Amino acid sequence: MDRVIDDLIALGKGLSITFKNYLEKPVTKQYPEEKRDIPKRARGRHVLHRYNDGLERCVGCLLCQGTCPAGAIYIEAEENDKENPVSKGERHAKVFDVDLLRCIYCGHCEMACPTNAITLENNTALAGFTRESLLMHKEDLLEPEGSSTLGTTEYWDPKPPEDLSHRVPAQTGEFDGSSTSAAAVGRGDLDLNKAPKKPTRKEGDNA
Amino acid sequence: MEPILALELIVRAVIVSALLQLAFAMMTRWERRAMAQMQWRIGPNRAGPAGIFQPFADGLKLLFKEQLMPDGARPFLYLVAPCISLVVALTSFSVIPTQLGNWPFPVEGRSLFQIADIDVGVLFLLGITSLSVYGIVLGGWASGNKYSLIGSIRASAQMVSYELALGTALLSPLLMVGSLSFREIAQFQSGGAWLVLSQPLAAIIFMISALAETNRAPFDLPEAEQELGAGFHTEYSGMRFSLFFMAEYIAMITVSSVLVTVFFGGPILLPFMSADAFLFSESFFWYAFKILICMFCFIWIRATFPRFRYDQLMNIGWRVLLPLGLMNLAITAVGVVFQMPWWGYTIAICGAVALLYVGGKLSRRQESNH
Numbered sequence: 001m002d003r004v005i006d007d008l009i010a011l012g013k014g015l016s017i018t019f020k021n022y023l024e025k026p027v028t029k030q031y032p033e034e035k036r037d038i039p040k041r042a043r044g045r046h047v048l049h050r051y052n053d054g055l056e057r058c059v060g061c062l063l064c065q066g067t068c069p070a071g072a073i074y075i076e077a078e079e080n081d082k083e084n085p086v087s088k089g090e091r092h093a094k095v096f097d098v099d100l101l102r103c104i105y106c107g108h109c110e111m112a113c114p115t116n117a118i119t120l121e122n123n124t125a126l127a128g129f130t131r132e133s134l135l136m137h138k139e140d141l142l143e144p145e146g147s148s149t150l151g152t153t154e155y156w157d158p159k160p161p162e163d164l165s166h167r168v169p170a171q172t173g174e175f176d177g178s179s180t181s182a183a184a185v186g187r188g189d190l191d192l193n194k195a196p197k198k199p200t201r202k203e204g205d206n207a
Numbered sequence: 208m209e210p211i212l213a214l215e216l217i218v219r220a221v222i223v224s225a226l227l228q229l230a231f232a233m234m235t236r237w238e239r240r241a242m243a244q245m246q247w248r249i250g251p252n253r254a255g256p257a258g259i260f261q262p263f264a265d266g267l268k269l270l271f272k273e274q275l276m277p278d279g280a281r282p283f284l285y286l287v288a289p290c291i292s293l294v295v296a297l298t299s300f301s302v303i304p305t306q307l308g309n310w311p312f313p314v315e316g317r318s319l320f321q322i323a324d325i326d327v328g329v330l331f332l333l334g335i336t337s338l339s340v341y342g343i344v345l346g347g348w349a350s351g352n353k354y355s356l357i358g359s360i361r362a363s364a365q366m367v368s369y370e371l372a373l374g375t376a377l378l379s380p381l382l383m384v385g386s387l388s389f390r391e392i393a394q395f396q397s398g399g400a401w402l403v404l405s406q407p408l409a410a411i412i413f414m415i416s417a418l419a420e421t422n423r424a425p426f427d428l429p430e431a432e433q434e435l436g437a438g439f440h441t442e443y444s445g446m447r448f449s450l451f452f453m454a455e456y457i458a459m460i461t462v463s464s465v466l467v468t469v470f471f472g473g474p475i476l477l478p479f480m481s482a483d484a485f486l487f488s489e490s491f492f493w494y495a496f497k498i499l500i501c502m503f504c505f506i507w508i509r510a511t512f513p514r515f516r517y518d519q520l521m522n523i524g525w526r527v528l529l530p531l532g533l534m535n536l537a538i539t540a541v542g543v544v545f546q547m548p549w550w551g552y553t554i555a556i557c558g559a560v561a562l563l564y565v566g567g568k569l570s571r572r573q574e575s576n577h
Contacts, residue, residue, distance in 0.1 A: 002567030004527050005560070011512070018245045018511040028249045 040155040043105045043120035046098050047151055048142045051088060056142070057117035058096065059089030064109035064118055072102035073109060089115070096138035100126055110153075119151035216322060223320050224297050231456040232262035238506045245510040272445035279351025280442065288349060289443065289450035292342030296457040299335040302328035303464040304390045306474045306491045307397070307482050318491065321390075328389040329377060332465065333370075336420065339458060340366045343422075343429060346451065347439035358438030361517065362422060362429035368524040369419035369426075375532030376412040379539040380469050383552070389465075393473030397482035397489070403470040404478065405552040408535045408560060410470045412528050414504075417462040419524070422455060424509035431514060463501035464494075471497055534559060 029036050038044070049057045060077030076095035086092035110119045118141075128134045143149060236251060236258055243250030251258035276285060301322040306312065312319035325331060340363050347359025380402045381387060384395045396402060403410045419426040430438030440451045467473060474494035475482055482489040515523070538555050547555070 001560075001563035002565075002571065005564050014511050015507060018507060021247060022241070022245045022507075024247055026244065026249045027247045030249075030252075 038122045038124060040122075041152060042122055042124065043107050044122050044124040045100065045120070045126055046103075046109070046118055046136065046141050047121045048096065048138065049117055049119065049151060050143055050145075050148045052148045054145060054148070055085060056087040056092060057115045058093045058113075059087050059115055059117070060091040060093040061089075061114060063112040063114065067108045067112040068103075069106060069108060070102045070104045072099045072104075073097070074099075093138060096141065098136045098141060100134040100136055101131060110156075116150060116153055119153060121151050219319060219322055220301070223300065223322060226320070227297060227300060227457050227460065228453060230460060231453050232266065233259075234456050234460075234502060235265070235452075236262045237502070238509075241503065241506045242510045245507070266449065269445050269449045274445040274447055275442070277351050277442050281349040281351070284345045284349035285442075286447075288342050288346030289447050289454070290342075291345065292339060292454035293450045293457070295335055295339040295342060296454040296461065299332050300457065300461045300464065302331055302389055303461065303468060304393055304473060305464075305494045307390070307393055307489045311490055311492075320491070324390055325388070327387045329381060329387045329392075329465075329469075332389075332461070333374060333377070336458070336461070337366070337370055339454065342451070342454065343439045346443065347429075350439075350442035352436075352442050354435040355439050355441045358429045358431075358435045358441070361431075362439060365419055365422075365426065365428060365520060365524075368521060369416040369528070372412055372524060372528035372532050373416040373420055375529065375536050376409045376416060377465075377469065379409045379532075379535050380406050382536070382539050382543050389468050389473075393468050393475070394482065396472040396478075397475055397480075399479065400549040401470065401472040401478045405549040406470065406535070406539070406556070407553065408531060408556050409539075410466070412532050412535070413466060413470065415523070416528060417466060418505070418508065419520075421458045421462055423459065423505055425512040425514050426520065427514060428517060428520060459502065459505055460498065463498050463505070466501055467494060467497040 051057060060075060062075055062077065065073040065075050074095065074097040075093050077091045078094040080086055080090060080092050105120060107120055110116075126134070239261070240250040240258065251261040254260040254264045276282065302325055303321060304318055304324070305320040306318040343362040343366075344359045347355040347357075347362070350356075380392070383402065383405065384392050386392065386395075392402075418424075422429050428438075429435075430440065432438075435441070440448055443451060472478060474489040474491060476488050476493045480488055487493075535556060538559060539552060542552050542555060
């Protein structure tokens with residue numbers, strides 16, 4: 001009998017907890033109308049970026065395709081027309097397909113990109129009715145003409161050390177040719193007529 | 208009986224059934240909303256403002272759903288079982304006095320919703336509610352599914368066990384009132400103490416066994432999802448399932464009505480208030496308000512407690528509730544013989560419970576000393 005009364009008191013405690021919860025505000029977000037703030041570093045759908053003058057950052061180097069662990073990226077590169085270039089480098093991507101059904105959103109592609117052309121942005125609302133609709137082509141991924149952003153680049157972690165001997169091209173658009181040829185990836189937003197401030201270890205311009 | 212009177216009764220019965228089904232619909236939505244709130248969710252809120260049309264959407268869905276009947280089923284019993292459940296649930300409501308006087312729905316000075324004001328209302332209600340086990344047992348057995356059968360066997364054992372506790376819990380207040388008519392029980396409490404004040408133990412036992420009688424959580428073993436699929440209604444789909452569902456909720460309303468009428472003064476606004484103190488001192492609204500509080504408790508308990516194990520269920524019924532009920536009955540009987548005032552019962556019953564508590568603690572301490 002004593003146990004029964006002790007148990008009843010315990011049950012009362014349980015009831016008080018649910019009643020306290022009853023008075024709390026729900027944590028539910030009414031999704032399509034009311035969206036949660038996505039963390040700045042969240043990796044959503046890919047975006048292909050442009051330089052300020054409207055040229056594409058992507059130079060068709062295939063590094064992202066090579067590093068992609070899921071094999072989600074397919075690129076066909078093409079030589080740039082000298083008169084009417086598409087990108088700043090020697091080549092540009094004629095075809096740039098990302099299969100969102102294969103992609104695991106690991107972010108290796110944005111890490112590998114020497115020109116900061118591809119980043120994973122905050123668009124996480126990815127759904128489609130067909131497989132084809134989830135195969136993103138270059139037109140779908142490229143940011144609209146006239147806009148030039150660096151996307152989530154500034155939130156990347158870990159940040160490069162301050163006292164780095166060369167600058168990280170992904171963040172500056174400046175490229176020192178230390179890891180691959182500057183002719184291949186172009187010189188970003190730098191004025192082509194101006195000489196580089198500091199001669200770097202190996203200039204590969206004439207390669 | 209004159210034909211016009213019979214017609215009037217039929218019309219009233221139809222109105223009450225329709226209102227009960229509306230109450231059932233609103234109850235399902237309220238339950239989902241309240242339970243969601245207790246879990247920090249929102250619950251159904253898409254169909255209409257705050258989801259008030261959700262039950263109608265659900266009802267339409269169930270109406271248009273295909274009604275499957277398993278090959279192994281016994282067709283007649285399979286079809287008749289949900290009807291038994293629903294008819295029993297609707298019938299038992301007919302003796303509840305939803306108001307005592309003329310406001311606001313009088314028919315010949317009685318409540319519109321009380322179809323039959325019979326002298327043995329409590330007995331009638333107990334008899335009819337014990338029929339409800341037939342709906343469940345026949346439904347489970349006739350489905351030809353072993354999980355349904357286990358569910359219905361659990362249901363029958365559970366309902367038979369808890370009916371005893373329910374009966375003893377009701378007997379004590381009935382002894383004090385000296386009548387089996389719900390109207391007289393309600394009138395007994397007009398101007399005096401509500402019976403919950405003089406019979407607190409009986410009220411608690413009644414509440415617990417009422418949960419078990421209506422197969423509500425934490426006593427919902429007959430439909431334990433994790434073990435039995437959906438229990439006795441596993442093989443029912445569409446409208447046939449919804450008849451079972453409806454019966455369960457209407458039984459909840461009926462059981463709350465009994466609790467309110469017997470222990471909480473029926474339609475009277477406050478304890479120690481006379482039924483004719485002022486115009487609305489008793490009315491259908493107070494009764495409905497008390498029912499809503501009871502319903503909230505049903506939801507609240509469901510959202511809080513996990514389901515009992517089967518041996519725990521039987522232990523509570525036979526080794527706790529029934530002896531306590533009998534003790535309560537004995538104390539009340541002595542009190543009635545000596546014509547105690549209402550607080551005499553309270554003191555005697557609380558004293559006995561305290562004695563049991565202290566005695567239990569002492570004997571346990573002695574055991575641990577050995």
